[in-house]
Amino acid sequence: xxxxxxxxxxxxxxxxxxxxxxxxxxxxxxxxxxxxxxxxxxxxxxxxxxxxxxxxxxxxxxxxxxxxxxxxxxxxxxxxxxxxxxxxxxxxxxxxxxxxxxxxxxxxxxxxxxxxxxxxxxxxxxxxxxxxxxxxxxxxxxxxxxxxxxxxxxxxxxxxxxxxxxxxxxxxxxxxxxxxxxxxxxxxxxxxxxxxxxxxxxxxxxxxxxxxxxxxxxxxxxxxxxxxxxxxxxxxxxxxxxxxxxxx
Amino acid sequence: xxxxxxxxxxxxxxxxxxxxxxxxxxxxxxxxxxxxxxxxxxxxxxxxxxxxxxxxxxxxxxxxxxxxxxxxxxxxxxxxxxxxxxxxxxxxxxxxxxxxxxxxxxxxxxxxxxxxxxxxxxxxxxxxxxxxxxxxxxxxxxxxxxxxxxxxxxxxxxxx
Numbered sequence: 001x002x003x004x005x006x007x008x009x010x011x012x013x014x015x016x017x018x019x020x021x022x023x024x025x026x027x028x029x030x031x032x033x034x035x036x037x038x039x040x041x042x043x044x045x046x047x048x049x050x051x052x053x054x055x056x057x058x059x060x061x062x063x064x065x066x067x068x069x070x071x072x073x074x075x076x077x078x079x080x081x082x083x084x085x086x087x088x089x090x091x092x093x094x095x096x097x098x099x100x101x102x103x104x105x106x107x108x109x110x111x112x113x114x115x116x117x118x119x120x121x122x123x124x125x126x127x128x129x130x131x132x133x134x135x136x137x138x139x140x141x142x143x144x145x146x147x148x149x150x151x152x153x154x155x156x157x158x159x160x161x162x163x164x165x166x167x168x169x170x171x172x173x174x175x176x177x178x179x180x181x182x183x184x185x186x187x188x189x190x191x192x193x194x195x196x197x198x199x200x201x202x203x204x205x206x207x208x209x210x211x212x213x214x215x216x217x218x219x220x221x222x223x224x225x226x227x228x229x230x231x232x233x234x235x236x237x238x239x240x241x242x243x244x245x246x247x248x
Numbered sequence: 249x250x251x252x253x254x255x256x257x258x259x260x261x262x263x264x265x266x267x268x269x270x271x272x273x274x275x276x277x278x279x280x281x282x283x284x285x286x287x288x289x290x291x292x293x294x295x296x297x298x299x300x301x302x303x304x305x306x307x308x309x310x311x312x313x314x315x316x317x318x319x320x321x322x323x324x325x326x327x328x329x330x331x332x333x334x335x336x337x338x339x340x341x342x343x344x345x346x347x348x349x350x351x352x353x354x355x356x357x358x359x360x361x362x363x364x365x366x367x368x369x370x371x372x373x374x375x376x377x378x379x380x381x382x383x384x385x386x387x388x389x390x391x392x393x394x395x396x397x398x399x400x401x402x403x404x405x406x407x408x
Contacts (some may be wrong), residue, residue, distance in 0.1 A: 030399075042350060048256055085386075087388075088379070088382045088383075089382060089383060089385075090385030090386065090387075099307065119375055122377040123371040123372040123374065123376075124371035124374075126375035126378075126379070127367055127369075127374040127375040127378055130375060130378035130379055130381075130382055131336075131337060131338070133382060134333075134336070134337040134378060134381060134382050134385055135337050135338045135339075135387070137337075137385045137389065138334055138337050138338070138339070138343070138385070139380065140336075140389065141343050141388070141389055141392070142343065143308060144393060145343060145392070167361055176393065176394065179393060179394060183336070183393070206276050
């Protein structure tokens, strides 16, 4: 597939004509990565958009002092999906790190400055591009609103224990991370609840995970990063994260 | 008539030149509301893009089973702040509800069709405005995310 054939399939370039796609392509650079290679790191300036041409890219949170791990993957993207929202929304920094998750993966990087220069010369192209990006943002907004309303048919219940001791230990940040995860998951059957102290103040924040009619699992000393890992591995993957279970 | 000094300070229009601001000015209408009055409701197909001219406006998200409540407010907007960004973006549906939050409020409303026609006639104007609309959309997304988390925590503290 030539570069232009690929570009015209990408949602953010929908409506652009052949010449406009050609001008985009001038700022594009194809790169190949191997399994485990990092494409960009959380907190770096978002200065380019990334289009996955082949293979899979994982978006992960990194834990300080530890190597990256598939366990920390928030979501994965494959062709012809795009990474790039952070380029156009303050604070203009990547919110997660991206890693190659397949033996090899090919991506097209498009320099943000090149795009902005194209848009200066051809504002109609800029208008179409910005409208396409805003339409994707609109879809994510709807997903977040859906996740905000508890489903009456919930099969999974996650309780964040938000007593004053829990909040002092960071329960509110844990709840924020959980809400963010659910908004990205497209899982209307997940119910979020909060409750008071369960008597393990020194191990706060605590969360309880109940899946179907199974035994509740209580996790201790939660952080936003642990919350994301538990969401991906336990709630979505069914694998209890034994290292974080509350010690009686 | 809405003056250009006001319009050039509206976040969505800060990069426009005077000719472009004048074109926007020609589309502006003023609408007054009283406290609690609905400006638009989530789910409605938008007719307008809005700016607060005076007073305050609450943006709220609605639980499926009930009306917009004060405690569902994700942000309160004051003079010069734009709202109703989804009126300019497919699939053209308001995500949130807007109500007058002060004794009275004055709003500037710009018919969606006229604004999109201006974008069509002057693509540079459209590109500049849509670049700013993206920033407003990003702010709303983060405000909603924070409010959802805060509200759930607050409910439980009250029960505890």
